[in-house]
Amino acid sequence: MKKIKLLSFLLPLFFITGCFNYRELNELAITSAVGIDKTEDGYKTTIQIINTQKNGADTNSSMEQPKFVTYTSEDKNLQESLRRVILESSRRIYADHIQVLVIGEDLARDGIYDILDLFFRNSELRKQFQVVIARDTTAEDILKVVTPLETLNSKHIDEGLSVDNKYLGVGEVVDFEQLVASYLDSNKEIVLPSVTLKEKDEEGDNIENTESTEPAENVIESTMGVFKDDRLLDFLTEKESIALSFVRGKINNTVLSYECHDNKYVVSEIMNTKTDVSVESEPLKAKIKITGSLNINEVTCDLDLEDLKVVDEIESNLENELKNNINDTINTIRDEYNTDVFGFRDILYKSNPKYYREIADDWYDSVFKNMDIEIDVNFDFVEKGNSLKVIKR
Amino acid sequence: MKNKINCLQFASMMSMLLVASFLGIGMFSVIKSAGVDSYISIVIAAIAGIFIMLSFFVIYDYEPNLNVAEKFKSIFGKPLGTILNYLSLAIILFMGISAMFNLTTFITSQFLKSTPPYLIGLCFAFLVILVNIKGIETLSRTCLVLFTLCAILFLISIIGLFPEFDMANLKPCLEYGLKRPLVGAVYNFLFNLLPIYLLLVIPKNSLVKPEKYRKYMCIFYIISFLIKFVLVVTTIGVLGIHLASIYQYPEYMVLKRIKIFTFIDRIENVITIQWLFGLFFNISFVVYYITHSLKQSHKSKLLPVIITIIIFVGSNYLFKNNTAFNDFTYSKVPYMRAILFFIYILLFVGILIKKRCNKKVTS
Numbered sequence: 198m199k200k201i202k203l204l205s206f207l208l209p210l211f212f213i214t215g216c217f218n219y220r221e222l223n224e225l226a227i228t229s230a231v232g233i234d235k236t237e238d239g240y241k242t243t244i245q246i247i248n249t250q251k252n253g254a255d256t257n258s259s260m261e262q263p264k265f266v267t268y269t270s271e272d273k274n275l276q277e278s279l280r281r282v283i284l285e286s287s288r289r290i291y292a293d294h295i296q297v298l299v300i301g302e303d304l305a306r307d308g309i310y311d312i313l314d315l316f317f318r319n320s321e322l323r324k325q326f327q328v329v330i331a332r333d334t335t336a337e338d339i340l341k342v343v344t345p346l347e348t349l350n351s352k353h354i355d356e357g358l359s360v361d362n363k364y365l366g367v368g369e370v371v372d373f374e375q376l377v378a379s380y381l382d383s384n385k386e387i388v389l390p391s392v393t394l395k396e397k398d399e400e401g402d403n404i405e406n407t408e409s410t411e412p413a414e415n416v417i418e419s420t421m422g423v424f425k426d427d428r429l430l431d432f433l434t435e436k437e438s439i440a441l442s443f444v445r446g447k448i449n450n451t452v453l454s455y456e457c458h459d460n461k462y463v464v465s466e467i468m469n470t471k472t473d474v475s476v477e478s479e480p481l482k483a484k485i486k487i488t489g490s491l492n493i494n495e496v497t498c499d500l501d502l503e504d505l506k507v508v509d510e511i512e513s514n515l516e517n518e519l520k521n522n523i524n525d526t527i528n529t530i531r532d533e534y535n536t537d538v539f540g541f542r543d544i545l546y547k548s549n550p551k552y553y554r555e556i557a558d559d560w561y562d563s564v565f566k567n568m569d570i571e572i573d574v575n576f577d578f579v580e581k582g583n584s585l586k587v588i589k590r
Numbered sequence: 591m592k593n594k595i596n597c598l599q600f601a602s603m604m605s606m607l608l609v610a611s612f613l614g615i616g617m618f619s620v621i622k623s624a625g626v627d628s629y630i631s632i633v634i635a636a637i638a639g640i641f642i643m644l645s646f647f648v649i650y651d652y653e654p655n656l657n658v659a660e661k662f663k664s665i666f667g668k669p670l671g672t673i674l675n676y677l678s679l680a681i682i683l684f685m686g687i688s689a690m691f692n693l694t695t696f697i698t699s700q701f702l703k704s705t706p707p708y709l710i711g712l713c714f715a716f717l718v719i720l721v722n723i724k725g726i727e728t729l730s731r732t733c734l735v736l737f738t739l740c741a742i743l744f745l746i747s748i749i750g751l752f753p754e755f756d757m758a759n760l761k762p763c764l765e766y767g768l769k770r771p772l773v774g775a776v777y778n779f780l781f782n783l784l785p786i787y788l789l790l791v792i793p794k795n796s797l798v799k800p801e802k803y804r805k806y807m808c809i810f811y812i813i814s815f816l817i818k819f820v821l822v823v824t825t826i827g828v829l830g831i832h833l834a835s836i837y838q839y840p841e842y843m844v845l846k847r848i849k850i851f852t853f854i855d856r857i858e859n860v861i862t863i864q865w866l867f868g869l870f871f872n873i874s875f876v877v878y879y880i881t882h883s884l885k886q887s888h889k890s891k892l893l894p895v896i897i898t899i900i901i902f903v904g905s906n907y908l909f910k911n912n913t914a915f916n917d918f919t920y921s922k923v924p925y926m927r928a929i930l931f932f933i934y935i936l937l938f939v940g941i942l943i944k945k946r947c948n949k950k951v952t953s
Contacts, residue, residue: 209716320699320838323846323856374833381832547761 223249226288229265230351231279232336233312234301239273240312243299243337244282244290245351264348267341275315293321296351298328298373299336299392305422305429309387310380317377324374327355332391332419332432339392342416354392354416361390361418366448367438368418380427384543386536387424388441391432392416425536433526440526443519444485444539446472453491455518457498464495465515467576476545478552482569483541485523491515493581502586508578516574523572531566541565596798599730600789601806602737607785607875608814609740610868612821614692615919616782617841620822622920624774626831627764629822631774636815638775639783643811645938646786647804652941654794659883661790665940674933679880681930682788683900686876688919690714690905693869695912700842701859708906715902718874722881722894726792729878733871740864741817747861748820750848755827780927782818785872787934791879838912841865873901 232243245267268285272278282290298316300309316322331339340350347353362370368390371379379385396414420438422429433441442448454464470489477484493502493511501507530538542560546553556564624631653664662678663671693714694707702710721729764771794800825844826834834840842865845858881893909915 317836321703324843325846374829378830378833381836382830544758547758550762550765 220289220291224288225291226286228290228292228295229349230297230299230340230354231292231295232299232301232331232340233275233304234331234335234337235304235307236271239271240275240278240304241269241271241335241337242275242278242282243267243269243340244279244292245340245349246286246290247349263343265350267337269337275312279315293319294323295326296349296355298326299331299339299354300328300389301331301336302333302391302429303335305330305389305424308427309424309429310427313377313380316373324377325372327358328371328373328376328389329354329358330389330391330422330429332393332422334394338394339416342394342414344416345412350416357392357416357418358390362442362447362449364450365439366442366451367420367435369421369442369445369447382543384546385540386538387427388445388538389422389424389429391419391422393419423530423534423536423538425534430534430536433530436522437526437529440519440523441530441538443470443472443487443523444474444527446474448472452494453515453519454495455514457496457500457514461498462495463493463498463500463511463514465491465511466494467491467515467519468579474540474544476541476548478545478549480569481545481556481564482571483539483544484571484573486573486575487519487523488575489577490579491576492579496587498587499589500587502581502584508581512576512578516576520572520574523574524570527570535561535566537561537565541568593726594796594798595726595730595792597800597803597806599734600792600797600803601810602734603730603871603875604786604789604807605810605814605817606733606737606740606868606871607788608782608811609817610865610872611689611782611785612818613841613865613869614696614839615688615916615923616778617822617825618838618916619777619781619920620774621826621831621835621840623777624771625835626760626762626826627771628774628826629760629819630764630771631778632815632819632822634771634775635778635783636819638779639786639811639815642779642783642786643807645935646790646807648941649787649790649934649938650794650803652945654800657793657882658787658790658937661941662937665937665944674936675883678930678933679883681926682876682879683897683904684923684926685785686873686880686897686901687904687908688915688923689869689872689876690901691909691915693866693873694905695915696839696842696865696869699838699912700862708902711902711905714870714873715898717870718877718901719895719898721874722877722898723891726796726878729874732874736867736871740867741813743861743864744817744821746850746857747845747848748824750850750854750857751824751828751844753849754847755824756830757827759827759830760823777924778818780924780931784927784931787930788875788879790934791882873898877901 226246227249228244229247230245232245234241234243245265248262248265250262268282270278270281270285272281279290279292300312304312317324339354342350344350344353347356358368358370361368369388371389376387376389379387393416394414395417420433420435421441422432423441424430439448439451442451448470450466450468451470452464453467454462457463467489468491470487473486473488475484476482491512496502500511527539530536537560542553542557542565546557620628620631649658649661653661656664659671659675662675665671666674690711694711697710698705698707721732794803797803821841825840828844828847829837829840833843837843842858842862845861846856848857848861849855877894877897880897881890885893909918
C-alpha cells in the first residue's frame with residue numbers, strides 16, 4: 198500500500214515537468230509598440246517588433262541590423278488586422294508587453310471608441326502602456342523612424358514623454374487604463390499627448406538615420422490633444438498645454454519666464470507644484486489654487502537680486518504670468534472647443550451631485566462657458582543658484 | 591491532541607472563509623449593486639454580521655460534543671433534522687462548486703489561457719482530497735500558515751497601492767441614498783458572511799481551550815472586516831468606480847498598479863496567490879463540512895474523494911461560461927444562500943426554545 202501511495206505521488210512528477218502549451222521566447226515576435234491608422238475600409242495597424250537577432254549572426258555580414266522591425270497590415274477591424282501580420286512575420290506576434298500605442302491623427306479625429314475594446318478586453322495585456330497621437334502624420338510613419346539615443350523607437354517615445362512630463366509639462370503621461378477610465382466617465386473628457394516628426398528632406402526609416410549628429414528624421418514630443426467624447430478636436434499650443442497640465446495637477450517641474458525688459462527675461466524653474474481645484478455651487482465658481490516653489494535660473498535684466506522687494510516682485514510677476522496663461526487657456530478652450538478637459542464637471546459632480554444633476558443637461562450649452570473661474574497662484578522663492586547678483590560690469 | 595485544534599487556527603479558518611469568498615463574485619456583486627458606495631455596504635453587512643456571530647455562539651455552545659448535523663437531529667428530531675441537514679449540504683456543495691469554478695476560471699482567464707480548466711481543477715482537487723484525508727489538524731494548520739501568508743501579501747499590496755490611491759474616486763457618497771448600499775450589504779451578507787456557519791461542523795470539544803474561542807473569533811471577524819473594507823476602498827480608490835465595475839476581477843487588476851520604491855513592480859501574480867490560497871481553503875473546508883455532516887466516522891477516506899469529484903465535475907459542467915456563472919450567481923444564488931441562512935436561523939431558534947424549555951423544567 199505504501200508503495201502505491203508513493204508511486205501515486207511520484208508519477209505526476211513526470212507529467213508536470215513543464216508548462217502546458219508553453220511558448221518559447223525565441224518563437225515569439227515581441228512587440229514593443231502598436232500604431233493604428235484609419236483607412237477607407239477599416240484600419241491599418243503597424244507593429245514594432247524587437248529584433249532579437251544578433252548583428253550578422255545569420256548572414257555572416259558585419260552590417261548592423263536595426264534593433265526593431267515594423268510590419269503593417271490592413272483589415273476591416275483591429276483584431277483581424279493585427280492577426281494578419283502573421284502573414285509577414287515568421288513568428289507569433291506577442292503584444293502583451295507593449296510600451297506605446299500610437300493613434301493616427303485621422304483616426305483620433307474620427308473617434309477612438311472602436312480601438313479601446315480590443316486592448317481592454319485582452320486579459321494578458323498590461324493596461325499601463327502609454328497612448329499618444331501621431332500629430333500631422335501617421336502612426337506608421339512614427340513607428341518606422343530609427344531614433345538616436347534609444348535603440349527602440351517605442352522606448353524613445355515612452356521615455357521622452359515621461360521626461361517631458363517630469364521636467365517641462367507640455368505632455369501629460371496618459372496610460373491606456375486612464376484613457377479608458379476617462380472615456381467611461383461621462384463627466385470627464387479625454388486628453389492625450391502627441392508626437393510628431395521632426396524631419397529634414399531625407400527619410401529616417403533606415404539605420405543611417407542614427408549615424409549623423411543631426412538625424413534626418415526624429416520623433417519629438419508635441420502638445421496635448423483635446424477631445425470631446427471620443428473625438429480629437431485639436432491640439433493646444435505649448436503654453437496652453439503647460440497651463441492645462443497645471444490645472445489638471447499633472448505637472449511637477451516646469452520652466453516659466455516673463456519679459457522684464459525688451460527681449461530680456463527672468464526665467465525660473467517651478468518645482469513641487471500642487472494643484473487644488475474646487476467647484477462651488479450657487480453661484481457656480483471654479484477655484485484653482487496652485488502652489489509651488491521657484492528657483493531663479495536665468496536673469497538677463499538689470500535687477501538687484503539682493504533686494505527682497507525685487508525678489509518678491511519676481512515672485513509675483515511669475516505668479517501673474519502663470520495666472521494669465523491659465524486664464525487665456527481656459528478661455529480659449531471654452532470659446533473654441535467647448536470641452537471640459539479641466540475636469541470641473543467631475544469635481545462638481547463629486548462635491549455636489551444634487552446640484553450637478555440640475556445643471557448637467559445645460560453644462561456645455563451655457564454653464565461651462567459662463568462659469569466664474571478664480572485662479573490663485575502662490576510660489577515660494579527658494580534660491581537663485583550660484584550667483585547672488587546679476588552678472589554685469 | 592488528535593483531531594484537536596486551537597482557537598487561533600479555528601478563528602483563522604473563519605477569516606479565510608470570509609475573505610477568500612470575496613474574490614470574483616463577492617466583489618462583483620457588491621460593486622454591481624452598490625457602486626461607489628460599496629464600502630458602506632461592507633460596513634452595513636459587518637454590523638448585520640454581528641447577528642450571525644451571536645447566533646453562531648449560541649449554536650456552537652449547545653451540546654459541545656456534537657457537530658452541526660447532529661445538532662440538527664438533536665433539535666428537530668431525526669426526520670426533519672436530516673432533511674434540513676441535507677438541504678443545507680446541497681447548498682454548501684454548490685458553494686464548493688462555485689469556489690472551484692471561480693478558481694479555475696480566474697487562473698485560465700488571467701494566467702493560463704491555453705490550459706484546459708479541468709487540468710487546473712484536477713491539480714487543486716488532488717490537494718483538496720489530500721488535506722481532507724489528513725483531517726482537521728492538517729486542514730487547520732494549513733489554514734493558519736496560508737492566512738499568515740495572505741495577510742503579509744495583503745499588507746504589501748496595500749502599501750504598494752497607497753501612492754495610487756485617489757480619495758476623489760470614492761465620491762460622491764450616498765448619491766442615491768441608502769437603498770443601493772443596502773442591496774450591496776445583503777449580497778455581502780449572504781455571500782461573504784454566511785460561510786461563518788460552516789465552522790459549526792467542528793464540535794466545540796475539538797477545540798483546545800474552548801472558552802477562548804469567542805475572543806479569537808471576534809478579533810478575526812474584525813480583521814476580516816478590515817481586510818474586505820480596505821480591499822474595496824483601495825480597489826475603487828485606485829481604479830475608480832467605472833473601471834472597477836467593468837473589470838471581471840477588479841481586485842486583481844488593481845494589483846497591476848503596485849509600485850514599491852519605484853523598482854518593485856509587476857508583482858501582481860505573486861500577490862494574487864493569496865486569492866488562490868483562500869479559494870483552495872474554501873473548497874477544502876466545504877469538502878470537510880459535507881464529509882463530516884454525512885458520516886460521523888472520521889476515518890472515512892472515500893467520502894472526501896467522492897465529494898471532491900462531484901465538485902470538480904460540477905464546476906466543469908454546471909456553467910457554460912463565466913457570463914452564465916455571474917448571471918446565475920447574481921440573480922439566483924442569493925435565494926439559495928437565504929435558504930441556508932434561514933436553516934441556521936431555525937437551528938438557532940430551536941436551540942433557544944429548547945434551552946428555555948429545559949430551564950422551565952429544571953426550575
